[in-house]
Amino acid sequence: MSISxxxxxxxxxxxxxxxxxxxxxxxxxxxAPSSRRADxxxxxxxxxxxxxxxxxxxxxxxxxxxxSEMISAREERIENVEVSTSSGLGVRVLVNGVWGFSSASxxxxxxxxxxxxxxxxxxxxxxxxxxxxxxxxxxEPKVDRWQVPxxxxxxxxxxxxxxxxxxxxxxxxxxxxASFAHSFFLFVxxxxxxxxxxxxxxxxxxxxxxxxxTVTATDPASGRFANRSSFFPPRAAxxxxxxxxxxxxxxxxxxxxxxxxxxxxxxxxGRMDLVLHPTHLWLTLHExxxxxxxxxxxxxxxxxxxxxxxxxPADRGRLAFASELVTVMADRDQPxxxxxxxxxxxxxxxxxxxxxxxxxxxxxxxxxxxxxxxxIGLPHSxxxxxxxxxxxxxxxxxxxxxxxxxEQDISIEELISGVDEGVYIMGDGSWSIDQQxxxxxxxxxxxxxxxxGKLGEMLRDVAxxxxxxxxxxxxxxxxxxxxxxxxxxxxxxxxxxxxxAPVSHGVVPARFRGIxxxxxxxxA
Amino acid sequence: xxxxxxxxxxxxxxxLSQSRADTAVAEMAGWSRLNVxxxxxxxxxxxxxxxxxxxxxxSFGKRRGEAAGNKAxxxxxATLVHxxxxxxRVSPEDPEFLPPPGPQTYPCSRSYSPxxxxxxxxxxxxxxxxxxxxxxxxRVVGAxxxxxxxxxxxxxxxxxLWVFQQSTRLQYxxxxxxxxxxxxxxxxTAAYAPAEIALPALARRAVEKALLSRHPKPLAPGRxxxxxxxxxxxxxxxxxxxxxxxxxxxxxRSFLSRPGGGTLLGEKLFADSVSLRSxxxxxxxxxxxxxxxxxxxLPRSWIEGGRLRELIRxxxxxxxxxxxxxxxxxxxxxxxxxxxxxxxxxxIDRGVLVTxxxxxxxxxxxxxxxxxxxxxxxxWIDKGKIGYPVNNFRFNESPVSLLKNVLALGKPxxxxxxxxxxxxxxxxxxxxxxxxxxxxxxxS
Numbered sequence: 001m002s003i004s005x006x007x008x009x010x011x012x013x014x015x016x017x018x019x020x021x022x023x024x025x026x027x028x029x030x031x032a033p034s035s036r037r038a039d040x041x042x043x044x045x046x047x048x049x050x051x052x053x054x055x056x057x058x059x060x061x062x063x064x065x066x067x068s069e070m071i072s073a074r075e076e077r078i079e080n081v082e083v084s085t086s087s088g089l090g091v092r093v094l095v096n097g098v099w100g101f102s103s104a105s106x107x108x109x110x111x112x113x114x115x116x117x118x119x120x121x122x123x124x125x126x127x128x129x130x131x132x133x134x135x136x137x138x139x140e141p142k143v144d145r146w147q148v149p150x151x152x153x154x155x156x157x158x159x160x161x162x163x164x165x166x167x168x169x170x171x172x173x174x175x176x177x178a179s180f181a182h183s184f185f186l187f188v189x190x191x192x193x194x195x196x197x198x199x200x201x202x203x204x205x206x207x208x209x210x211x212x213x214t215v216t217a218t219d220p221a222s223g224r225f226a227n228r229s230s231f232f233p234p235r236a237a238x239x240x241x242x243x244x245x246x247x248x249x250x251x252x253x254x255x256x257x258x259x260x261x262x263x264x265x266x267x268x269x270g271r272m273d274l275v276l277h278p279t280h281l282w283l284t285l286h287e288x289x290x291x292x293x294x295x296x297x298x299x300x301x302x303x304x305x306x307x308x309x310x311x312x313p314a315d316r317g318r319l320a321f322a323s324e325l326v327t328v329m330a331d332r333d334q335p336x337x338x339x340x341x342x343x344x345x346x347x348x349x350x351x352x353x354x355x356x357x358x359x360x361x362x363x364x365x366x367x368x369x370x371x372x373x374x375x376i377g378l379p380h381s382x383x384x385x386x387x388x389x390x391x392x393x394x395x396x397x398x399x400x401x402x403x404x405x406x407e408q409d410i411s412i413e414e415l416i417s418g419v420d421e422g423v424y425i426m427g428d429g430s431w432s433i434d435q436q437x438x439x440x441x442x443x444x445x446x447x448x449x450x451x452x453g454k455l456g457e458m459l460r461d462v463a464x465x466x467x468x469x470x471x472x473x474x475x476x477x478x479x480x481x482x483x484x485x486x487x488x489x490x491x492x493x494x495x496x497x498x499x500x501a502p503v504s505h506g507v508v509p510a511r512f513r514g515i516x517x518x519x520x521x522x523x524a
Numbered sequence: 525x526x527x528x529x530x531x532x533x534x535x536x537x538x539x540l541s542q543s544r545a546d547t548a549v550a551e552m553a554g555w556s557r558l559n560v561x562x563x564x565x566x567x568x569x570x571x572x573x574x575x576x577x578x579x580x581x582x583s584f585g586k587r588r589g590e591a592a593g594n595k596a597x598x599x600x601x602a603t604l605v606h607x608x609x610x611x612x613r614v615s616p617e618d619p620e621f622l623p624p625p626g627p628q629t630y631p632c633s634r635s636y637s638p639x640x641x642x643x644x645x646x647x648x649x650x651x652x653x654x655x656x657x658x659x660x661x662x663r664v665v666g667a668x669x670x671x672x673x674x675x676x677x678x679x680x681x682x683x684x685l686w687v688f689q690q691s692t693r694l695q696y697x698x699x700x701x702x703x704x705x706x707x708x709x710x711x712x713t714a715a716y717a718p719a720e721i722a723l724p725a726l727a728r729r730a731v732e733k734a735l736l737s738r739h740p741k742p743l744a745p746g747r748x749x750x751x752x753x754x755x756x757x758x759x760x761x762x763x764x765x766x767x768x769x770x771x772x773x774x775x776x777r778s779f780l781s782r783p784g785g786g787t788l789l790g791e792k793l794f795a796d797s798v799s800l801r802s803x804x805x806x807x808x809x810x811x812x813x814x815x816x817x818x819x820x821x822l823p824r825s826w827i828e829g830g831r832l833r834e835l836i837r838x839x840x841x842x843x844x845x846x847x848x849x850x851x852x853x854x855x856x857x858x859x860x861x862x863x864x865x866x867x868x869x870x871x872i873d874r875g876v877l878v879t880x881x882x883x884x885x886x887x888x889x890x891x892x893x894x895x896x897x898x899x900x901x902x903x904w905i906d907k908g909k910i911g912y913p914v915n916n917f918r919f920n921e922s923p924v925s926l927l928k929n930v931l932a933l934g935k936p937x938x939x940x941x942x943x944x945x946x947x948x949x950x951x952x953x954x955x956x957x958x959x960x961x962x963x964x965x966x967x968s
Contacts, residue, residue, distance in 0.1 A: 125645035223783030304667035304699035436967035
């Protein structure tokens, strides 16, 4: 995950319904205007026929209409309100086993045709570099529509009301003793049309909502300061997600936590047991399980940037990755999931994305985009492709990837009760992992000591280090379904040019034995 | 979409003529990008992207709103102006709002190359062949990413502010892995003109590192003298440079805050040999001639002789603190010496050479403690020579300590970090003592 200058100083970070049931359309959400659909069909026809005439054996395109709204507040002032719209199309072609891609932001049939011809020209230019031709599987043609079900369109809520809510949240935090409070609401609406030369025409409408509060407490005398961010992750949802949170309570709690962190006890470094809350564990799952099980990494496609993986194709169905308690499923149908969709960006139906990644600790299957399944002798991909926007080539990206609950009704308290000496961690903090997804280090937001099965004092300066497989094999406790919680991120980076992808991770709390804990305040 | 200065000015003038706000600022950017990506000794993806972006900020009194879009048609731009005004009208007053600055004088920067702007997919494919040939000659597995960008950026305000810059940027990274996956090497560079890039040498460096890094010997974690090659320096010093923010330091929530109040500005925090500058006119790593709010990116010394000389300060905060306005830097220049990397190695009795860092993240903002990993070529230096490859490491270290413990600096060169990859940089290899490697990474 690369960061840019612009992103550098910003620290970004349900009950589970199984089965791929019928796709839901929310009655109250706006439907795509039919004129846009007709325009998209015209653009698709122009691009696909130009691609065919220019010599493409296969072609597809994505037409995106995106809208976002970012409102940020600092203490008692609205810092910034920005509304943004963009649209464009990207055409991908396969010419004699070589991909070509080109994009345009002017949406008319002439530009769409030019774009397709340009993609073919690029593919032909790069023929000289192709030592292994790309072959793609046959995909069933689909004509379909789908949208993220929402109750309230966030873009229909008046701006001043949203700004007012942010100021109210900050005011609560300041009232509870915060030195500083920064909050934002980010809303994204994305309409995506997909068309391909095999006859697919898909229309999907996505909504993403991300509210965040970060509270800082300072102690001028000692120079100490501490942050605490809200535990509300981004979700595929409308404004109802904002309304459903108890902001007053969260703001107060965050302010109190930040102040307590200033006086918290430094952790004593060593090997100890950890109980990880879902608000923390989702990120560990993302980095260690999510990325290590990407097939393009296993074959070296990301060798120069995001990296490879310690898992080999021969490990499918064999590698003991985790303890038997650990089952991790992929899906694209979880309510609220940021990777939830009816089709991926290759036009593959979402039902293929429901598969086990880890089953009772054993590694079962990789995530794949089209053209990759044949590498491991499988007939088709499992709907794991995504492109950040119209100007991006679709690459293999995560669906929702979730740690399955225990069949028993195990609570966080029960997990804690089994620890003699350890640390309980809430919230995601610092994160870093090597290019083969082995050695990792994670921080967090809140740390509490565990003594003789009971939560003790708040700790500070905690990070833990480990290696992916031994860490997951050290898991000896998994929470039950009542503890299930959906975390996630809008900005998982991969690929060159680097692309950002939204993904969710359902998690339950879990216990890990004998993990190395560092004190980061003493030079780590 | 590339616009000439005349076209951009015309669009900006038309756009602002529609404004009914007290003030308006229009930022525009357009680009044409080409890329090709190689992995497993074959082309994997490629692409062309022609884009345009415009952001309009309007204000009524102290009410402010922004609207952005990616269309350059007059109707679309008018919509942006009106949308930004709608947003401003319903936004609460911002006590920190300041009207846009008036006309400014900008430094010169040679950041555009017609040869770079003319590069085609065929040219990139030819360069890709050079890389594949280098990998195939040594029977290693090659990967690369070649990207060229031709772009313009401009800023116009109702206050009379106008700035325009045309730029080109080429960024090439080459990776190589031995067929057994046991050895890996990497090399990268960036330049504004093709003539500045010696691609065969770049490819050879990555391939040689892959071959040299086979069969690493175990080395225990601990504190070592390190020789960080320019890419690694770029990442760590880039984090430091972008963290030199006045406001958090004044507010008591930065590694630059002084206990009891005040900041460490003016203090000698680093070794005498450390001088960190930014200057858009740098011939090797030219930067944007303007920065935040359209302010000129003037040449600036951030650290001089080990002393902290400047902090980034917005116009509002400068007014609050009665201190100078200091916009964000647009490039990163760390001074060095004339010494080659080989000469730096000769001066090290025992130490670790690091090619590249990876996954660098902040652990503790109070000390700017960072964590991350070594990657693609980590070697033991023994009695002034590269001895043998060693395992990769996780480090937990602050760039503040790194620069305090500097022993030697090499010759500055264009560098691309793993994390800080869009800030033009010219930095040297750097030798520093007591760098903390906290655990071993088994990744190869």
